[in-house]
Amino acid sequence: MSFAPVSAATSDAATAERADAFDPVVHAAVFSHALHAQRGECTVELDLRHAGTRRIALRYEILGDRTLPAVFVAGGISAHRHLAASATFPENGWWEQQIGVGKALDPRERCLIAFDWIGADGSLDAPLDPADQADAIAALLDVLHVSRLQAFVGCSYGAMVGLQFAARHGSRLEQLVAISGVHRAHPYASAWRALQRRAVALGALQCDETHGLALARQLAILSYRTPEEFAARFEPAQVSEGRVRVGAEDYLDHCGAAYVQRTSPTAYLRLSESIDLQDVDPTAIRLPVTVVAVAEDRLVPVSDAYDLVERLRGETRLRVVRSLYGHDAFLKEERAIAELLCEALDDVLEVAA
Secondary structure, eight states, rough: OOEEEEOOOOOOHHHHHHHHOOOOOHHHHHHHHTOOEEEEEEEEEEEETTTTEEEEEEEEEEEEEEOOOOEEEEEEEOOOOOOOSSSOOOOTTTTTTTTTSSSBBTTTTTTEEOOTTTTSSSSSOOOHHHHHHHHHHHHHHHHHHOOOOOOEEEEEEHHHHHHHHHSSSGGGGGGGESSSSOOOOHHHHHHHHHHHHHHHHHHHHHTHHHHHHHHHOOOHHHHSSSSHHHHHOOOOEEEEEEEEEOTTTHHHHHHHHHHHHHHOOHHHHHHHHHHTTTTTGGGGOOOOOOOOETTTTSSHHHHHHHHHHOOOOOOOOEEEEEEETGGGGGHOOOHHHHHHHHHHHHHHHHHHH
């Protein structure tokens, strides 16, 4: 077991949202010779832990040659199957910072697999356990005839599901990289999410569920980021049109409005609940795991990461990142996260050689 801190350089407020400026058209034009993807959908029967046997549609995307070593990639509850722009699908993916030619997850070297979370389309209104997601991934791999993954790279909720997959389907996995997600939901973080779900419920009572979901997203943003970032980024409160408006309100309004355009209230509620159901016995995991924690993360405290690595039974490494972006560091700290991914995945290649 090894432990090491990582210093992540943070940008100023003017460049904090640099990923949003990514031009997928330019990206696809430059790298179309290398990046090709395919999408598909299959239906499987799953025994859900809290909702019985259901037939579930799994929607997936594969980036890279199917003959290459397979890596499953999963993000937070807002993530989806589209990881990065390609010649086939040139629109923005959710993890452009780490996926592409010459990047940490290069489709020329690995076959990258991702799917939409079960429940993400809002059609399944039932309690969902992270273990259900892990079983769905195993079922998808069966359909794709992938017997074993070189790695599972999970961030936030995806890291939780990755731990479930390692515990439940460990024989199908060489190693796990778990970023900002651990074996349990911290009670403080669960309290944050419970209030967010109440905001959605209050909106529904007023026949304005969309407004409630937007407010829930705004509250979530406060838990993802840090007071230090807001202090550096936003101006003090001002009086405008007879009321006081704080500096961050426009930004939060934008986040809420954008989120409700792509997320149904039912999907949000069920996936939010799913985070709080996380419960993995780390002693059941006996394969190599790299755990990445963020010192400023208020949702996944570093103390929980230490608890996890102390109880895992395989080769284990803990890396601690410092970042103004808190829980969102996996999306914002491009260089630091890339270095950690390369460290973990290059070790797999060395072992295989």
